Amino acid sequence: MNQVVPLYPLMYEELVRGALREDLGRAGDLTTDAIVPAGKRARARVVARQEGRVAGVEVAALAFRVLDPAARVRVMVGDGRDAAAGGTVLEVEGMARAVLSAERIALNFLGRLCGVATLTRTFARAIAGSKAKVVCTRKTTPGLRALEKYAVRCGDGANHRFGLDDAVLIKDNHVALAGGVRPAVERVRDAVGHMVKVELEVDTLEQLEEALTLGVDAVLLDNMPLEDLRRAVAMVAGRAVTEASGGITLDTAAAVAATGVDLLSVGALTHSAPVLDVSLEVG
Secondary structure (H helix, E strand, C coil), X not given: CCCCCCCCXXXXXXXHHHHHHHHHCXXXXXXXXXXXXXXXXXXXXXXXXXXXXCCCHHHHHHHHHHHCCXXXXXXXXXXXXEECCCCEEEEEEEEHHHHHHHHHHHHHHHHHXXXXXXXXXXXXXXXXXXXXXXXXXXXXXXXXXHHHHHHHHHCCCECCCCCCCCCEEECHHHHHHHCXXXXXXXXXXXHCCCCCCEEEEECCXXXXXXXXXXXXXXXXXXXXXXXXXXXXXXXXXXXXXXXXXXXXXXXXXXXXXCCCCCEEECCHHHHCCCCCXXXXXXX
């Protein structure tokens, strides 16, 4: 179970408010406002209908608090912990209209983030016993990157770069436009500060050999067969971080990790994670 540093609310407040504005539209919740008296209060619980790793409880809680600042939310299963099927993740008490109107937005965020965390946990368990870590990519839902990468951490995974501005990753198209690996790396070294890590994508062991002469910090071993990955790890011999990438699945993750690479880069953690089924039950 992962101990996760919580996100600052500032990082998701506008996302939650924007989602509520989108849902409430120009006229508010027509159904709830017509049926539920304005002063009525309600108690409800958010339930996990299937077992999974939790992420995003405070994001979900904020949806209720935006519509009812006095709402009381009690977290029963915190981020980074596992919820049992049928288990209560959080309880909320407040104005009934607010609880029902915030329901879908709270569940959308929670289900999505729990889904990412649960899939990540599954990958992490698949490679348990190896030294490797599973990491996410930039293949995230637009606008939700910080939350989805947080969910990866909740699932015992680790984060790759957050964007184009916090690390260098020289890929094949960069190399092609630069006229080769060496000029690409040299131009980067001239342009970025000394604190910026440089990773280079390589497709072959020949490219890797050249990369190692240039002193890059990490090598992305792209779509290499298992035997080539083993040879690549031996060639690197600890001089750079080794990251395997390209079509890694739950069926192949353990074998890839067994080659000795440091990282498994898996885009599916964020672009293909099934939503965890969560629901709101009043009463």
